[in-house]
Amino acid sequence: MVCLGCECYTRLLQLLVYMIRGLIMRGKKVISFFLGTMMCFLVGCTSSNTIEVEENKTLSKDFNNINIMIDPRIELLSVIFYLSPTYNNETSSIIPEDISYKKDVEKYFKEYKDHKAVKMFELMYKEGFAYDAPPTSMLFLTNTPVLKIKENIDKDDYMYTQCMERAGGEDRFIRFIEELNKFCEESNFYDFYNKHIDYYNKILDNTIKGLKDVDYISQMEEYYGKKQNSYNIILSGMLYANNYGPRIKDTSGNFDIYSIQGSFDIEDDLPKFDDEEFFKYLVRHEFGHSFVNPVTTDNIDTVNKYENLYTPIESEMKKQAYSNWDTSLNEHIVRAVVIRMTEINDGKNEAEKYIDKERKSSFIYIDDIVNLLKDEYEPNRDKYSTFEDFYPNILKLLDDLSKK
Known part of the structure; x- marks a missing residue:
């Protein structure tokens, strides 16, 4: 979808009305005139206004200072994991049960198993782009379907430099992003994600409903003596038993810290994340890395x-x-x-x-x-x-x- 701005959009509607009236009054000879006029209008309008592609929306719900969310970038990556036989077999990263969501992924994306994005990921994985590196790298990007490195990412931060090194260099990572964008376009990932919004919201609601009302973030900030910019837990409909705790630094020096969580069980066709002991351990553990690792690096x-x-x-x-x-x-x-x-x-x-x-x-x-x-x-x-x-x-x- 494109956004031309309110003024341009109004002018376009007016032009369409004039064209229809002209066709009725003067006959088909005017078609070429009006089509030519429209082309000139669109070229002029889009050259002076930025074309914006509508993004898939991150679904987020607040729970005691934690943003619990479903992230389209991680959902896209989990599809690539699923389509990648080497990664999936060696890491057991995809939920083993045949839940409906997994079946939807198979049906929707099965013809893209040989896509260049999948092949490139397989190669990068074999050369060291594994474990926390792929999901962490996705957090440097804008949302699907048009991925690009965010302008406010601090590229000098160790988290970014480590991920780029494990990807085989920033240039290679950018080429991988380009292939992911082609994958999104050719498979229409944008539409797949949006059609599962209700499913994602059920995961969020069930998770929050099953948790105790405990402010784990205040406990951590008190113990470490430090606050972070935001605390984010990303749940995935496909990832299984793999959990990572990256932090993303922006150019203002702020840190947004994450816990990317795979599920540990299935209930009523939904991945489960609401075991209280499991949850509090992961929050304390994965968020803890964002307090500890940078000090070790220093x-x-x-x-x-x-x-x-x-x-x-x-x-x-x-x-x-x-x-x-x-x-x-x-x-x-x-x-x-x-x-x-x-x-x-x-x-x-x-x-x-x-x-x-x-x-x-x-x-x-x-x-x-x-x-x-x-x-x-x-x-x-x-x-x-x-x-x-x-x-x-x-x-x-x-x-x-x-x-x-």
Whole structure:
């Protein structure tokens, strides 16, 4: 759809009325005259007014300072995942049950399995564009059906530079966007998304209805001593058991943080996201990365001095997609904070379940970090107003562990 502006639109209607009257009064000889006039009018009008393509709308509902949403960019990506046999088979990223939405995707898009966008994604995936990189990269873009990098994205931020590196460079990523736009146009993704608006709203309503009225964001901001610009949870009708926590920085220095969540079950033909324990853990965990990871990045030279700590856990960490030391460290810290927040807000028994799980998952430094938070950070918040102020203590702990 195009927007020509109110004035141009009025002039166009007037011209159409004049043409019809002329045809009635003078006969068919005037057709060429009026068509020529219309072409001149349209060329002149569109040359002086920006043509805007109507976007698919993000569906969003507020829940205790969290925007819970369905995002057309992530829905498009999940279709590409579904059509990509290598990615889907190796990551189990698509919901296994044959829900009606999945059947609709198959029926609507099956003829595009060999589309260049799918083939290009497969190649990029094999070369490292995997896990959190594809969904995070979509958040740098405008909505479907015409994707382009937003003008206010801070391209110097580590999240953007990492994603571009894993995509094979910004130029390659832009070529991928171009293929996605062709996919949207040729398949009419715009229409597919809009026809499922009611389905998406049911997912949102059912999720919010099943959650407790708890302000997890205030709990996190109090613990980390910092606020973010916005908190956003993206639910997907197709993604399964994969969850990511990126943050997007704009040119004003603001951070919008996200938790992109796959479902964990099906009920009444709808993906489920409303298990309270599952929900609060993911909020605390995925949003926690946006508080922790940047501080680690700011101290990366010092962090890397203790890379020997990765050696005893490397094999098990790589099985969980934590393929380097700083990623593993961030997971340790975020999980330790979740444990402490759980004990503070939900009780010691709940926290013990989490810490036992992390020990069994080879997070062998979890007890040391938990104890450091409990014994030094929490009793001395007058000294450490933010988690960033406290981070040198974690570096000191790494030094001690490394010497051992």
